[in-house]
Amino acid sequence: MPPPATTNLGYTPPDGGWGWVVVLAAFISIGFSYAFPKSLTVYFKEIQEYFGVSYSEIAWVSSVMLATMYAAGPISSILVNRYGSRPVVIVGGFLVGVGMVSASFGTSIVHLYLCVGVIGGFGLAFNLQPALTIIGTYFQAKRPLANGLAMTGSPVVLFTLAPLNQFLFDSFGWRGSFLILGAIVLNCCVAGSLMRPVNKMVVFKPKTEPLEVNGAEEASGAEALRSEDSPKSQSCVHRFIDFSLFKHRGFLIYLVGNIILFFGFFAPVVFLAPYAKHQGIDEYSAAFLLSIFALSDMFIRPATGFIGNTRWIRPKIQYFFAFAVSYNGVCHLLCPLLPGYAGLVVYAVFFGFAFGMLSALLFETLMDLVGAKRFSTAVGLCTIIECGPVLLGPPMSGALVDIFGDYKYMYYTCGVFMLVPGLFFFIMHYFNYRKLEEEKHKEAVGMRTAEDTVHLNIGQKDKSEDEMEK
Template structure:
């Protein structure tokens, strides 16, 4: 097992035990968070006809839900820091259920925006961040594997909900289906109940080190007492100092760019296949292939990321995954016929799954488990812009040129450039971290030599 990265948790994570029940709960909660908005597209055509709306208006339903989920990230982070993951996830599942049940009585598209998009989006945000955060409290050495398994929930739930939604739609229509889905999503409350706080086993320290630490902590407490009293209520729960963290800024800048091209290739895969003259079932089968590849690669990525060769430099692995996505999109228009789309769906599923499995693990690696909740909240509210704008911008290219290839070229650029950026900047970051460690070690040795010298003079 590779040595765990230092996260200054102050206790030894169990790296197993009840932690695997927490991973299962996160699997369910994360799965609904990402898969639920995508699975609702089955009902769009009937809802569009029922309310007499345009396709763009009905398509905004999933976009509003996803954007709200990302925008509500900081609120979710504050609640997690204050109350813990368990109650926040349970409230989130309840909110999504209430939103779907209320939407089943909808009288207008605006009513659906409010119930499904806003209320449901807030509920999904309360499911996502706590599920990601609590894994970091239970796992350290096995954290990449645990994150990879939890993130597998997204393709598994999507793969399950897609045929289930079609069955519900055929039997009960969109109103009855929304009512039933409101009950199904309450399973997130059950998942939240499994997320009990970790039992912290404090790490013991040598007596001499403990004495020095106590003296240092006491002095530090005196120095910071006045300044801590001046902190605002928000600053107590949101660590604004993250914007001074080099690794966090690298992650944030690259992710803002890559999210412009993250979701659009999935959204337009089936329409692209139909545009080439393939029937609806063949086009839908591409999404199944994509989901199966995604489902297979996520736990494997977590296993590989946990090896002693990859774990110490996992940021390079993430940079490879981002670049791999870009290359897949750039090559997609060059692949001939339906067979080419099948090949693309397989390799894109691998690429998308690798990136998704590493997306939050790399952030936790950069900022540590203690600051992760705040970090993911700040990231998601900034990323909600690209999440909301990416598919419409890509779709505009199809409207202008009448071809899908330019959409995939653009998404390829949006993914390849941040991939290269990550390789370069994380090489710089790793180099600076090594320099800072060597400098700190040298200063510590100098301090120890000074203490020994003073002790020697006192003895004389």
């Protein structure tokens, strides 16, 4: 097993035990957070005809839901830092359920924007971030594997919800289906109840630092860290949202690259089936491409977590993430060059691998950069900034299809949006790793110098005492 990442949590994570139950709960919570907005597209055609709206208007339901999920990240951070993951996830599951039940009585498309998009989006935000945060409190040495398993929830839930939604749609229509989905998503409340705070073990620390005790609540490390280093007069916002992260070199590299890549992250999935239909492929075969994509995604996520936890990858996991981002870009650039349905099947397989690798590493690499203590705040700041690209990416890609009448330019553009940040990550993290090594070396030299000075002072003191005695 490779050595754990450098993170001073103040206790020793169990790296197992109840942590695996927490991974299962995070699997459910994360799965609903990412898969739910995509699975609702099954109902869009009937809702579009019912309200007499255009396809672009109905497509905003999922976009608003995803954007709200990302924009509510800082609010979720504050709540997690204050109350822990368990109550936040329970409230999040309840909110999504209430949003779906309310939407079933909708009388206009705006009603769906508010109920499904805003209320449901807030609920998904309260499901996603706490699930990611609590894994970092239970795991350190096995954290990439745990994150990879938890992130597998997204393709598994999507693979399950897609046929279920079709069955519900055929049996009950969109209103009855929304009522049933509102009840199904309450399983997130059950998942949240399993996320009990980690039992922090007693560790010996220098006298200048407080001692952690058993049964301490999970209030996140971002709060604990600032309670030692920051004055008590700080505002509530500064206590729970660490704006000093914008001075963190690794965090800034991650944030800049992610802003670019999210413009091309979701659009290729959204337009995969329409692209196949555009080439004259029947609807069932086009839909089957999404199943192929989901299966590839499902299997690669835990494998990525296992590979990321090896002693060869773990110390420089940022390079692995850069490879995953670049791999996505190459897949999109080659997609229009692959002939016929067989070519699209090959693309769906390799794109599923690429998408799954990136998704499994997306939050693990952020935790590797800022540490588990500051992760909750870091992911909150990232998601609110990334909500812009998440919201605008698919409509911009759709505009390219409208302008040129061909999907290939959209795939080329998404490929560039992924390949450029991948190369950016490779270059910037090369310099970042070198800088970290230099800083570590200087710190070690400084500590040795301090020790030598102490020893010299002690020696001089002993010598002067001997002289006085003589």
